[in-house]
Amino acid sequence: MxxxxxxxxxxxxxxxxxxxxxxxxxxxxxxxxxxxxxxxxxxxxxxxxxxxxxxxxxxxxxxxxxxxxxxxxxxxxxxxxxxxxxxxxxxxxxxxxxxxxxxxxxxxxxxxxxxxxxxxxxxxxxxxxxxxxxxxxxxxxxxxxxxxxxxxxxxxxxxxxxxFPPVDFSGLFPSGPPPPRQKIVTKRFVFNERKLAALRKAASGPLMENPTRVEAVSAFIWRHFMESVSLKDNMNGENMVFATSHVVDIRARASPPLPHQFFGNACGRAVAMKTVSSEGQDNNYYDLAVKLREVIRKADADYVRRLEDGDAFLKYISANNENDPAFKDGRKNLEICSFTSWYRLPAYETDYGWGKPVWVSIINVPYKNLIFFLGTKSGNGIEAWVNMLEEDIAVIETNYELLGNIVKPQGI
The missing domain is CATH 3.30.559.10 (Chloramphenicol acetyltransferase-like domain)
Incomplete structure (x- = not known):
C-alpha cells in the first residue's frame, strides 16, 4: 500500500x-x-x-x-x-x-x-x-x-x-433479480484513416456534410448492432426500440465552464432513440449520425443547469418525452448500447521519464453492449473496444471488413 x-x-x-x-x-x-x-x-x-x-x-x-x-x-x-x-x-x-x-x-x-x-x-x-x-x-x-x-x-x-449536491436515491431504483449471465465477447476494431474516410463519406448528407470521427463510428456500430438484433430476434409483429447513450464531458458545456481541474464525474449522458418495425427498415449511417449529433448537442448549458439540481433533474428525466415508455415498463423489445469516448484524452502524452507510450489500451469489460473509443498513437484513428454477444460482434466485424482493406495505421 x-x-x-x-x-x-x-x-x-x-x-x-x-x-x-x-x-x-x-x-x-x-x-x-x-x-x-x-x-x-x-x-x-x-x-x-x-x-x-x-x-x-x-x-x-x-x-x-x-x-x-x-x-x-x-x-x-x-x-x-x-x-x-x-x-x-x-x-x-x-x-x-x-x-x-x-x-x-x-x-x-x-x-x-x-x-x-x-x-x-x-x-x-x-x-x-x-x-x-x-x-x-x-x-x-x-x-x-x-x-x-x-x-x-x-x-x-x-x-x-x-x-452538483448529492441526492437521496433510496427507493428510487427498485431492486430486482439480476439479469441472466450471458457470454460477452470483447473485440477491438481499429478505424484507421482509410476506414474513417470511407465511413465519414457514407455518413455525410445535406444536414451533416462532415460528421466527426466519433459520430461516424458510433453510427456504424449502432446500425449493424440493430441489424444483428433485428435478424435474430422474433419480434412477433411488435416494433423494436433501440436506444443508444453517449457519455458527454460537461466541463466546457457548463455556464460558467467547469475548470479542467475539477476532479470527479463531470459528465452526463445523451440518449438517442430509434424504433424499428417488425417488417424491418434500413438505417443508413447518415440518418443515425444526424440523430446522434442532435442529442449530443442537447447536452448544453441548460442541460448542465438541470444537473445542478439533482432532485429536479431526476423528475425531468422521468417525465421527459425523450424517454420512451419502453424504459419505464421494462418491455423486452428494448435494446440499449452505450458509448463512452476516450478518443481525445491525453493518455499518449504520459511520460514518466523514459518516453511516451507506444500504445494505450483498456481491458476486456464484460458489460453487454458497452463500447469504448480510444485514440491511436498517430492521433488520426479510433480504436473501438466493443463488448457484445458473439453473434452481434460477428455482424459488426463482417461490415467492418467491407469498409476496405485493413491497413495498419502509422504509430499503432
Whole structure:
C-alpha cells in the first residue's frame, strides 16, 4: 500500500460525493499504458524505476488525497491516508488488476523480459471519470520525472459536490433479480484513416456534410448492432426500440465552464432513440449520425443547469418525452448500447521519464453492449473496444471488413 507522503489535514478528511458521482456505475475503470524497451530498464534500473514510481505515487497522492482514502456507503470518501494498492510484476503475472470495493485506486507495474514496461491503473468510477483518471496519471508521471511546473498547473479541486449536491436515491431504483449471465465477447476494431474516410463519406448528407470521427463510428456500430438484433430476434409483429447513450464531458458545456481541474464525474449522458418495425427498415449511417449529433448537442448549458439540481433533474428525466415508455415498463423489445469516448484524452502524452507510450489500451469489460473509443498513437484513428454477444460482434466485424482493406495505421 502506497500512502501519501504528507498527512491530509483534518478538515479535508471527509469528501462528499456529488450527484454526478452518485450516477456513475459502481465499477472500476481501467487503462494500460505500454512503453518501449529503454536503455534505462536494465536490471539495476528496474529497481531504481520501481523506487521512483512508488515515491512519486506517494508524493502525488498527497495532492490527489481522496485516491488514498476509502469509499464509505457509496456516498462519501474517508480521506484517511490508508493508501493506494501498488502491484509489481516481472515478466508475467496471472493476477487481474482490480481492487476491493472501497479502495479508490490500484496500480500495477509490469517489467517485461524485453525491457518494456506496462503500467495499469484502476480507479473507482464512483470517484472519477476518465478525464480525471488521465489527469491524475499525467500528474503522477510529472512527479516521477521531476516536473514540478506541470504538477502546479494540474492542481485538482475536489468540490464537485458544491456545484452538483448529492441526492437521496433510496427507493428510487427498485431492486430486482439480476439479469441472466450471458457470454460477452470483447473485440477491438481499429478505424484507421482509410476506414474513417470511407465511413465519414457514407455518413455525410445535406444536414451533416462532415460528421466527426466519433459520430461516424458510433453510427456504424449502432446500425449493424440493430441489424444483428433485428435478424435474430422474433419480434412477433411488435416494433423494436433501440436506444443508444453517449457519455458527454460537461466541463466546457457548463455556464460558467467547469475548470479542467475539477476532479470527479463531470459528465452526463445523451440518449438517442430509434424504433424499428417488425417488417424491418434500413438505417443508413447518415440518418443515425444526424440523430446522434442532435442529442449530443442537447447536452448544453441548460442541460448542465438541470444537473445542478439533482432532485429536479431526476423528475425531468422521468417525465421527459425523450424517454420512451419502453424504459419505464421494462418491455423486452428494448435494446440499449452505450458509448463512452476516450478518443481525445491525453493518455499518449504520459511520460514518466523514459518516453511516451507506444500504445494505450483498456481491458476486456464484460458489460453487454458497452463500447469504448480510444485514440491511436498517430492521433488520426479510433480504436473501438466493443463488448457484445458473439453473434452481434460477428455482424459488426463482417461490415467492418467491407469498409476496405485493413491497413495498419502509422504509430499503432
Amino acid at each position: 502506497i500512502k501519501p507522503s504528507s498527512p491530509i489535514p483534518p478538515h479535508l478528511r471527509k469528501l462528499q460525493l456529488s450527484f454526478l458521482d452518485q450516477l456513475a456505475p459502481p465499477i472500476y475503470i481501467h487503462i494500460i499504458l505500454y512503453f518501449q524497451p529503454s536503455q534505462h530498464h536494465h536490471e539495476y534500473s528496474k529497481l531504481e524505476t520501481s523506487r521512483k514510481l512508488k515515491q512519486s505515487l506517494s508524493d502525488v497522492l498527497s495532492i490527489y488525497y481522496p485516491l488514498a482514502g476509502r469509499i464509505r456507503d457509496n456516498s462519501w470518501v474517508d480521506c484517511n491516508d490508508a493508501g493506494a494498492e501498488y502491484i509489481e510484476a516481472r515478466f508475467n503475472n496471472d493476477r487481474i488488476l482490480d481492487a476491493s470495493a472501497d479502495i479508490p485506486l490500484a496500480v500495477q507495474v509490469n517489467f517485461f523480459g524485453c525491457s518494456g514496461t506496462a503500467i495499469g491503473v484502476c480507479v473507482s468510477h464512483r470517484l472519477a471519470d476518465a478525464m480525471s483518471m488521465v489527469t491524475f496519471i499525467n500528474a503522477w508521471a510529472a512527479a516521477c520525472r521531476g516536473d514540478s511546473k506541470t504538477i502546479a498547473v494540474t492542481q485538482p479541486t475536489f468540490n464537485l459536490a458544491s456545484r
